[in-house]
Amino acid sequence: MAHPVTERRAGDTFDYVHELWTRCLDPSVGFERKLDRLLTAESDRFDLPYGFLTHVDTADDTQEIVSACGTHELLQSGQRCPLSQSYCRKTIAQADGTLRVNDARAEGWTDDPAYELFELGSYVGSTVEATDGTYGTLCFASSAPRDDPIDDQEAMLVDMFARWVSYELVARERRARSTVRPERLHDMAELVAHDLRNPLTVASGQLTLLHGTVQDAVDRIDAAHARMERIIDDLNLLGRLDEPVADPEPVDLRTCASAAWEMVETEEATLTVDLAETTVCGDPNRLTRLFENLFHNAIHHAGPGVEVRVGGLPDGFYVEDDGPGISPDERDLVFTPGYSTTQDGTGFGLCIVRQVADAHEWSLTVTEGSDGGARFAVTGVNVG
Incomplete structure (x- = not known):
């Protein structure tokens, strides 16, 4: 079967990569949806009907499917298996972090635990990295061998997808934590709290004089001041609570x-x-x-x-x-x-x-x- 990735003219390939990267960077779509679209579209493009992202734990010898497309019953979100029985163990063990299998039987995989468990005839995967090391793999596979060998361009694209997933995972982790260095967090919190406290004291005094005259405005100002008080309290706490x-x-x-x-x-x-x-x-x-x-x-x-x-x-x-x-x-x-x-x-x-x-x-x-x-x-x- 002809594979669109390998038979494109240079201009078409550029258009394809541009379209793909635009989808990956679309800020209006969440990471999970973008990943699902990527797995679905590229599985079809590679003629490898199973696309999946895994999370591996080498210490506990486990692999979990985080997201997947396709009908393989063992390659569905939430499915777990021993890492030692998966193709992915070979992927993360490669020097370049990628693995290609065009015909599992012909390449001697029939006695391997991964083939015995999943019976995948072809596979291409690349390692996904996170802040604290290897996160897992991004893979595409089929139960049948690939008629045309998986070439360098296709492997490079899978590696690019894996790098994008790595970037998203690290970015989400960083967004979930303060971008301010821990050693500066306490100083920043005290500074902002101090800057808020002084005008708040002045405004609160003026607010007392307004009661009974412009009540609606007073209520709104009062609510704003209460919110500023909460911000100050939270900032003062924020600088202390991260200490062990x-x-x-x-x-x-x-x-x-x-x-x-x-x-x-x-x-x-x-x-x-x-x-x-x-x-x-x-x-x-x-x-x-x-x-x-x-x-x-x-x-x-x-x-x-x-x-x-x-x-x-x-x-x-x-x-x-x-x-x-x-x-x-x-x-x-x-x-x-x-x-x-x-x-x-x-x-x-x-x-x-x-x-x-x-x-x-x-x-x-x-x-x-x-x-x-x-x-x-x-x-x-x-x-x-």
Whole structure:
């Protein structure tokens, strides 16, 4: 079969790459959708009907399919297998990080665990890198051999796609954390808080004189001042909470969560604490602030009648609500300092939650909750 990638004129190839790169850089489309489009389009273009992104863990010998297109039952999102039984182990072991298989039987793969498990007749893959090393692989494959060998141009394109995925993964991780160097974060927070405090004091004094005359304007100014106060408080906290927890102590999560709930304007919201084992080792003050910010975030974004639940996990705990949830495209962005989807949000609340988790060397993720809302899961916790 003729393969469009290898039989294009130079001008057509340039147009194709330009179109492809424009799609990859489209800011109006989230990474997951762009990746899905890429896998689907390029699987057809390569005449290799299975396209997939994997995440590998060499320490635990596992491979998980992160995103996929095609009908192969073992190459679907969420599927796992031992890394030692996959083609991808060979990909990441190559000096250049790429692997090509044109005819698995002819090339001696029939006794290999990867062929025995997946029965792929042809394959091309390239290694995807992340901040802390190898993330996984980006691959295209077929159950049948390729009639025409996978050539250098095609392998180069797959490598280019893998580099783009690497860039997106690293960029998302950086957006999820402050771009300010940790050693400068505390100084920056104090400076901005100080600059806000002085005009706020003057304005608050003038505001007192206006009460009873122009009430609507006063209410708006009052609300703006309250928001500035929250920003100042958050900034002052932001500079301190990333310091490692030096003297952790036993903290009862049930008591901590209940105390934090009392500190939040809950309006008509309700809290359910469903924890069997409740003691963790940490900083009680910072842990209380973590719960406060997650509760405030749920009420602020889901509405006054939201139902909030705190539950246990095998290695941690979660806070979830029954609100509208957070779209997959925004789940990494919500932890970025200053990022807010509402005009009256400070943009620092969830960043502080991340700082508290990092200070305890815990992991923090956001997913969809059991009732369709947002679930913030804290894992890597020694629960007793």
